[in-house]
Amino acid sequence: MKLVSRSAEDTMMQGELFSRDLQPGDVIGLDGDLGTGKTQFVKGVCRGLEVTEVVNSPTFIIVNEYSGHYRHKDIKIYHFDLYRMVTPAELGTLGFEEYIADNSICLIEWPELAEKYLGKTLKKVRFSYGNGENERIIEINH
Ligand SMILES: Nc1ncnc2c1ncn2[C@@H]1O[C@H](COP(=O)(O)OP(=O)(O)OP(=O)(O)O)[C@@H](O)[C@H]1O
Ligand SMILES: [Mg+2]
Numbered sequence: 015m016k017l018v019s020r021s022a023e024d025t026m027m028q029g030e031l032f033s034r035d036l037q038p039g040d041v042i043g044l045d046g047d048l049g050t051g052k053t054q055f056v057k058g059v060c061r062g063l064e065v066t067e068v069v070n071s072p073t074f075i076i077v078n079e080y081s082g083h084y085r086h087k088d089i090k091i092y093h094f095d096l097y098r099m100v101t102p103a104e105l106g107t108l109g110f111e112e113y114i115a116d117n118s119i120c121l122i123e124w125p126e127l128a129e130k131y132l133g134k135t136l137k138k139v140r141f142s143y144g145n146g147e148n149e150r151i152i153e154i155n156h
Pocket of ligand 1: 047071
């Protein structure tokens, strides 16, 4: 499914809609250049999962953890940004597999390394720039 977003709020709304199709244990890779809206989308997913904490890019601490609700049950959301992560070994020291194995939702910005590490294809959402300054293309593959 290919969508055109025309504002940051629009992208958040798409994230919120996307959250309704998620299941505990889902691992989602968010692919796309700097500033294409990956974090805005995560903010929307978290809004959909009733997260009350502030959602921001975890660039310097690699992973943020939020608490939300999924069908009236508590759920953890792990938000990774692997932009600065360069080797699978580093990913190993994070205890990455344990996050993934948990019955939580994992959202991963810059997921290429995670795919190499896990050896599997994640659910993918791809972001790219559109024509106008505020236009973004969002491609969702379920
Ligand atoms: N249609 C749009 N969708 C999302 N963000 C938009 C849109 N139009 C403008 N923006 C702006 O673009 C920026 C997107 O930033 P965001 O942090 O979500 O990108 P990112 O893909 O996570 O980047 P990074 O790779 O650096 O983490 C924000 O400043 C936002 O306000
Ligand atoms: Mg980001």
